[in-house]
Amino acid sequence: MRRHVAFLLAALLTGASAGAQAPASPAPSPAAARAFVDSAERELATLGEKANRASWVAATYITDDTERLSADVQERYAVAAQRWALGTTRFDGVQLPADVRRKLTLLKLSLVAPPPSDPAKAAELTRLAVGLEADYGRGTYCRPGKLGEPLPAAGAAPVGAARGDSTCYQINALSRALVESRDPNVLLDAWRGWHSIAPPMKDRYARFVQLSNEGARELGFRDVGVMWRSGYDMPADAFSAELERLWQQVRPLYVALHAYTRTRLNQQYGDAAVPKDGMIPAHLLGNMWAQEWGNVFPIVSPAAAAPTVDLTKLLAAKGTDVPAMFRFGEGFFTSLGFDSLPKTFWTRSMLTKPRDREVVCHASAWDIDAQDDVRIKMCAERTGEDFVTVHHELGHNFYQRAYKGQPFLFQNGAHDGFHEAIGDAVALSITPGYLQQVGLLAQAPSTASDTSRLLQQALDKVAFLPFGLLIDQWRWQVFSGQVTPADYNRAWWALRAKYQGVAPPVARTEADFDPGAKYHVPANTPYTRYFLARVLQFQLYRAMCREAGHTGPLYRCSFYGSKAAGAKLARLLEAGQSRPWQEVLFEMTGERRMDAGAMMEYFAPLKIWLDRQNAGHPVGWTVPAQVSQTR
Ligand code: X8Z
Ligand code: ZN
Numbered sequence: 001m002r003r004h005v006a007f008l009l010a011a012l013l014t015g016a017s018a019g020a021q022a023p024a025s026p027a028p029s030p031a032a033a034r035a036f037v038d039s040a041e042r043e044l045a046t047l048g049e050k051a052n053r054a055s056w057v058a059a060t061y062i063t064d065d066t067e068r069l070s071a072d073v074q075e076r077y078a079v080a081a082q083r084w085a086l087g088t089t090r091f092d093g094v095q096l097p098a099d100v101r102r103k104l105t106l107l108k109l110s111l112v113a114p115p116p117s118d119p120a121k122a123a124e125l126t127r128l129a130v131g132l133e134a135d136y137g138r139g140t141y142c143r144p145g146k147l148g149e150p151l152p153a154a155g156a157a158p159v160g161a162a163r164g165d166s167t168c169y170q171i172n173a174l175s176r177a178l179v180e181s182r183d184p185n186v187l188l189d190a191w192r193g194w195h196s197i198a199p200p201m202k203d204r205y206a207r208f209v210q211l212s213n214e215g216a217r218e219l220g221f222r223d224v225g226v227m228w229r230s231g232y233d234m235p236a237d238a239f240s241a242e243l244e245r246l247w248q249q250v251r252p253l254y255v256a257l258h259a260y261t262r263t264r265l266n267q268q269y270g271d272a273a274v275p276k277d278g279m280i281p282a283h284l285l286g287n288m289w290a291q292e293w294g295n296v297f298p299i300v301s302p303a304a305a306a307p308t309v310d311l312t313k314l315l316a317a318k319g320t321d322v323p324a325m326f327r328f329g330e331g332f333f334t335s336l337g338f339d340s341l342p343k344t345f346w347t348r349s350m351l352t353k354p355r356d357r358e359v360v361c362h363a364s365a366w367d368i369d370a371q372d373d374v375r376i377k378m379c380a381e382r383t384g385e386d387f388v389t390v391h392h393e394l395g396h397n398f399y400q401r402a403y404k405g406q407p408f409l410f411q412n413g414a415h416d417g418f419h420e421a422i423g424d425a426v427a428l429s430i431t432p433g434y435l436q437q438v439g440l441l442a443q444a445p446s447t448a449s450d451t452s453r454l455l456q457q458a459l460d461k462v463a464f465l466p467f468g469l470l471i472d473q474w475r476w477q478v479f480s481g482q483v484t485p486a487d488y489n490r491a492w493w494a495l496r497a498k499y500q501g502v503a504p505p506v507a508r509t510e511a512d513f514d515p516g517a518k519y520h521v522p523a524n525t526p527y528t529r530y531f532l533a534r535v536l537q538f539q540l541y542r543a544m545c546r547e548a549g550h551t552g553p554l555y556r557c558s559f560y561g562s563k564a565a566g567a568k569l570a571r572l573l574e575a576g577q578s579r580p581w582q583e584v585l586f587e588m589t590g591e592r593r594m595d596a597g598a599m600m601e602y603f604a605p606l607k608i609w610l611d612r613q614n615a616g617h618p619v620g621w622t623v624p625a626q627v628s629q630t631r
Contacts, residue, residue, distance in 0.1 A: 028090050028091050028094045029094070030094065030095070030096050030097060030100065032091075033091045033094060033096050033100050033104065034097075034100050036087065036088075036090075036091070036104075037100055037103040037104060037107065037409065040084040040087075040103075040107055040409075041103075041407060041408040041409055042408075043080060043084075044077075044080065044081060044084065044110075044408060044409075045370060045408045047073075047076060047077045047080055048077060048370070049368065049369050049370070050073050050076075050077075051070075051073045051074055051076075051077040052366065052367075052368045052369075053368060054066075054069055054070040054072075054073040054074070055070055055073075055074070056366060056368065056375070056377070057069075057070070058070035058130065058134065059133075059137065059359065059360040059364075059377060060350050060354075060359050060360075060377055061357050061358075061359065062134050062137050062138055062357070062358040062359060062360065063358075067130055067131060067134045070130050071126050071127045071129075071130040071131070074126045074129070074130060075115070075122060075123055075126035075127075078111060078113070078114070078115045078122065078125075078126055079115055079119070079122050081107075081110055081111050082111060082114050082115050082117070082122075082215060082218075082219075084107055085107055085108045085109075085110065085111065085114065085219055086117075086218065086219065088104040088105075088107050088108045089220070091104055099578070102410075102578075102579075103407070103409045103410075106409045106410075106412075106577065107409060108219060109227065109230060109231045110409075111215070112224075112228065112524055112525070112526060113125060113129055113208070113211075113212040113215070113224070113524055114212060114215030114216050114218070114219055114224075114227070115211070115212075115215045116211060116214040116215045116218065117218060121211055121214065122215075124207075124211060125208065125211040125212060125215070128204050128207060128208045128211070129208060129524055131204065132201055132204060132205065132208065132522035132523070132524075133360060133522055133523040133524075134360070135197075135200070135201060135522065136197070136201075136360065136362075136516075136519055136522040136523060137358060137359060137360035137361065137362075138358050139170065139171060139194070139197035139517075140168050140169065140170050140197070141168065141169045141170075141174065141193030141194055141196055141197065142166040142167065142168040142169075143166050143167060143189070143193065144165060144166050144167075145166075145167065146167055147167070147169065147174075147177055147186050147189050147190055147193070148177075148181070148183055148185040148186030148187075148188075148189050148190075149185075169190070169193060170361070171194065171288070171361055171362075172353060172361060172379055172381065174190040174191075174193060174194045174288065175190075175287070175288055176381075177189075177190040178190050178191070178283070178286055178287060178288060178295070179286055179287075179295040182268070182299075184269060184273060184283075184284075187283045187284060187505075188283050188505050188506070190283070190288075191282065191283035191288065191505055192283075192505075192506060194288055194517055195512065195514055195517045197516075197517060198512070198513040198514065198515075198516030198517040198522075199511060199512060199513045199516070201513060201516040201522055202485065202488065202513035202516060203485075205513070205516060205521070205522065206485040206488075208524070209224070209478055209479060212224050212479075212524075213479060216479075222480070223479040223480050223481070224479040225472075225475060225476035225477075225478075225479035225480055226479075226480075228472070228476075228526050228528075229476070231415065231416070232415050232581070233415070233580040233581055233582060242593075242594065243469065243528065243531070246531075246532075246535055246594060246595075246596055247465070247466075247469055249595070249596035249597075249600070250462070250465050250535070250596045250599065250600070252607075253458075253462055253600065253603060253607055253610075254462055254463070254465055254466060255501075255619060255620055256607060256610040256611060256614060256619065257458050257459070257462050257463060257610060258280070258463075258500075258501050258620075258621075259610075259614045259617060259618065259619040259620065260300070260610050260613050260614055261280065261285075261293060261296070261300050261459070261463075262274060262276070262280050262501075263276070263613075263614070263617050264299060264300035265280060265284055265285075265296070265299065265300065268299050269284060276617070276618055277618035277621065277622075278503070278621055278622075279497060279501045279502055279503035279621050279623075280501060280502050280503070281502070281503055281504070281505040282496070282502050282503065282504055282505055283505040284296070284505075285463075285502070288517070289467065289517075289518055290467070290500065290502045291463070291464055291467040291468075292385075292459070292460040292463055292464050293459040293460065293463040294385065294456055294457075294459040294460040294463075295385070296459065297455065297456045297459055300455075300459070301452055301455060301456075302613075305449070305451065305452045305455075306445065306446065306448040306449035306451075306452055307445065307449060307452070308445065308449050308452040308453050308456055309432050309435060309441060309444075309445065309453070310384070311383075311384025311387055311430075311435070311440075312382070312383045312384045312385075314384075314435065314440050314441060315382050315383070315384070315387065315440070316382060318439075318440055320382065320440070321382065322351050322352050322380045322381070322382060322386075323346070323351060325380065325382070325386065325387050325390050326351060326376075326380075326390055326394070328387070328390075328438065328440075329390045329391045329394040329423075330394065331438070332391065332426055332429070332560060333394065333398050333426070335560050335561045335562075335566075336559070336560075336561075336562065336563065336565060336566025336569060336570075337563045337566035337567065337570065338398055338401075338402075338566065338570070339401070341374070341397065342372045342373075342374070344372065344373055344375075345374055345375060345376075345397070348373070348375050349375040349376045349377065349378075350375075350376075350377045350378070351376065351378055351380055352378075352379060352380055352381075353379035359377070359379070360377070360523075361378075361379035362519040362523070363376070363377065363378040363379075363380070363389055363392075363393055364376070364377050364378075364393070365393045365394070365395075365396030365397050365400070367396075367397070367400035367411075370400075370404060370408065370411055371404055372401070372404075374397040374400055374401060375397075376390075376393045376394070376397065378390075378393060387430070388424075388427045388430065388460075391423045391424070391426050391427035391430070392420075392423035392424050392427060393423060394423055394426075395419075395421075395422035395423020395424065395425070395426060396419060396422070396423065398422065398423075398573065399413060399418075399419055399422050399573050402570060402573030402574045402576075403573060403574060403575070403576030403577075405574070406574075406575075406576040406577075406578055407578075409577075410576045410577045410578040411576050411577070412576055412577035413576070413577060414572065414575065414576070414577060414579075414581035414584045414585070415529075415532070415577075415581045416526065416529035416532075417528070417529045417530075417531075417532025417533045417535075417536050417594075418533075418536065418572075418581060418584075419529070419533075420529045420530055420532070420533035421532070421533035421534075421536040421537040421540055422537075422540070422569075422573070424533060424534075424537040425536075425537040425538075425540040425541045425544065428537065428538070428541045428557075428602075429541070429557065429558035429559055429560055430558075431555075431556060431557070431558045432444035432445055432453070433556065433558055434558040434560050437558075437560060437561075438560075450553075450555070450556075450605070451605065451606065451609050453555070454555060454602075454603060454605060454606040454609075455606060455609075457555070457602075457603075458603055458606055461534060461599070461603075462599075462603065464530070464534055465531065465534055466499035466500045467499070467500060468527065468528070468530040468531030468532075468533075468534055469499055469528070469531045470495040470496065470498075470499045470500065471515075471518065471520060471521070471527035471528075472526060472527045472528045473495050473499070474491060474492055474495050474515060475515075475521070475526075475527075477491060478491075485510075486510060487510070488510065488513060488515065489508050489509065489510050489512050489513060489514055489515075490510065492514050492515050493508060493514070493627060494623075494627055494628050494629070497621075497623040497627045497628065498623060498628065501620075501621040503627075532594060534599070535594055535595070535596050535599055536585075536594055538596070538598035538599035538601075538602055539585070539589050539591060539594070539595060539597075539598045539599075540569075540572075540588065540589065541554075541557070541559075541598070541602075542554060542589070542598040542601070542602075543568065543588050543589040543590075544559045544562070544565035544568060544569060545557035545559055545565070547559070547562065547564045547565040547567075547568045548562035548564060548565040549562075549564075553605070554598070554601050554602045555602050555603075555605075568588055569588075571584075571587065571588070572584050572587070572588045
C-alpha cells in the first residue's frame with residue numbers, strides 16, 4: 001500500500017517518526033532545502049514501512065486490537081508527515097533545483113487526510129480513519145431466512161443486527177447474488193442489505209471531514225478537496241476543467257450505452273421496474289454500486305448475437321484456481337520483459353477470503369518496504385471479472401517494483417490515475433486471441449462476435465465513467481461544505497442521477513448513508529484516479545499496441561510477448577513520480593494531454609451499432625426536480 005495505491009488511511013505513507021522533529025530553521029538556502037527533503041525521506045521511509053506492516057495486519061485480521069495498534073502507528077506517521085509538510089513553506093519563494101522543488105511539493109500533498117496540529121485531534125482523526133475502514137471490512141447483513149424471502153412482519157428481528165436464527169451475508173456473497181439472480185426480490189434485498197451497513201458510519205465520517213479539513217487548512221488549502229485536486233502538475237481549477245473536458249468527450253458513448261441497456265432491462269423486468277425513458281434502478285445492473293455492468297451482459301446481449309467467450313466458464317473448465325489466475329497475470333508481465341514476482345509475494349499475500357477471520361475484502365496492492373516486499377490482498381474468486389482485477393492489482397505491484405530505484409518521494413505513479421491504469425491497460429490485451437495463445441481457449445470465435453465482445457467490454461469500461469467521476473464530485477462538495485451532513489444522501493443521489501442516470505431502488509432518506517457503502521468513502525481513497533485511469537488505459541494500450549506492431553482494429557490487439565511494448569512501459573514505470581506526468585505520457589504516447597480518443601477509437605464500431613439499436617427508443621433521461629435539488 002503505500003500511498004495511493006493503497007488505500008488505507010490515508011494515504012500515505014511516508015512519514016516521519018513521532019519523535020522526529022523537522023530540523024530547526026537553518027537559512028532557507030538550496031542546500032538547506034536538500035538537507036530537509038533528505039531527512040524527510042529517510043524518516044518517512046522508516047515510519048512508512050512500520051505503518052504499512054501495521055495496516056497489513058489490521059486489514060487481514062480485523063480485531064479491536066489490530067485496529068488500535070494500526071491507528072497508533074498511522075498516527076505517528078501522519079503527524080510526522082504533516083510536520084514535514086508544514087515545514088516546506090520555509091522554502092516558498094526560494095530558487096531551488098527542480099528535483100528538490102518537486103519533492104517539496106509532493107511532501108506537502110502526500111497525506112490524503114492531513115491531521116490538525118492539535119495532538120488530540122490528530123489522534124481522533126487517525127482512529128476515525130482506521131475505524132471506518134475496519135467497519136467497512138466487517139460489513140455484514142443478517143436477516144431471518146434467506147435473501148429475497150419475505151421478511152416477517154413488524155416486530156421481527158431488526159434487519160442487519162440479529163444473528164441468532166438469521167443468515168448473514170458479506171460483500172462477496174451479496175455481490176454474487178446481484179450477478180446470478182434474476183429475481184428482483186433477491187436483487188433488492190442484496191442491495192438494501194449491503195447499504196444497511198453504512199448508517200452507523202455517518203456521524204464519524206462527518207467528523208472525519210471536519211478534522212481532515214482542519215489539517216488541510218493548516219497547510220494553506222481551502223479544504224481537503226482542493227488539496228486532492230492539486231496533485232496533478234497543474235492548478236486545481238485547471239484540473240477540474242480537464243475532467244469536464246474528458247467527460248464531455250465520452251458522454252455520448254455513455255448515454256448510448258445507457259439507453260440500450262435500459263431498453264433491454266425494460267424487456268427483462270418490465271415497465272414498472274425499469275421505465276423506458278427514465279433512470280435505471282441501481283440494483284438491476286449486476287454490481288452493488290452499478291459501477292460496472294458487465295455482469296448483465298447475458299441479459300442485455302441480443303439473442304441473435306454471435307456467442308462470445310465466457311471467461312468465468314473457461315477458468316472453471318480448465319480448473320484454473322485463484323493462484324493460477326495470478327500466475328497468468330504474472331506471466332503477462334514477464335512476457336513483456338519484467339522480472340517475475342519475488343517468492344515472498346506468494347507466501348505473504350492474501351489472495352482469497354479466509355474462513356476464520358474478518359478481513360477487508362476490497363482488493364489492494366501493497367508495497368511494504370519500498371523494495372521487494374510487494375503483496376496483494378484480495379478475496380478473489382474464479383470469475384472473469386476477478387481475472388481482470390488480478391491484472392489490475394498486479395499492475396500496481398509491477399509499477400512499485402519498477403520505481404523502487406527512485407528516491408522515496410518519487411516512488412509513486414506519474415499521477416494516481418497512472419497507477420490505476422497500468423494493470424488495466426495490460427488486461428485490455430486479454431483478447432480471445434490471447435486466451436487461445438495461453439491455452440485457456442481452444443478456438444477463438446469468429447470476428448462475427450466482435451460486436452458482442454465490444455458490448456461486454458463497454459458494459460464494464462464505459463459504464464464506469466460517470467461513476468468514476470461522481471464519487472469525488474460528492475466528496476469535494478462535502479469537503480468544501482457545500483453539502484452538509486443533513487444533505488449527504490440527497491446530494492449523493494442527485495449526482496448519481498445527473499451523471500449516471502441511475503436511481504435508488506427504494507426511497508432513501510438522510511437516515512441512510514449510501515456513500516458509506518462504497519469502500520473508498522470510509523477508506524478515504526480518492527476516486528478520480530479511476531476515472532482518469534479509464535481514459536488513460538486506452539491511451540497506454542494503443543501506444544503499446546503500436547509498439548508491438550499491431551495492425552487492424554484496436555480492440556483486437558494483444559501486446560502479450562512484445563518486448564518492445566514492455567520496454568516502453570518500463571520506461572514510464574521506472575520514472576515513478578520524478579517528472580511531470582505530461583512528459584512521461586508524451587514519451588510513451590506522443591500525446592501531452594489525457595485524451596479519450598483512443599477509447600473512442602476502440603469502441604467506434606460499437607457506437608455505430610448502439611446508435612442503430614437505439615433508433616426509435618428514448619435516449620437520455622430527465623432528473624426530477626426533487627432529486628436534482630439539495631437544500
Ligand atoms: O478499487 C479498485 C481496485 C483497487 S485499486 C480493486 N477499483 C475501483 C473500485 O473497485 O471501485 C478498480 C476499479 C475501480
Ligand atoms: Zn487499483
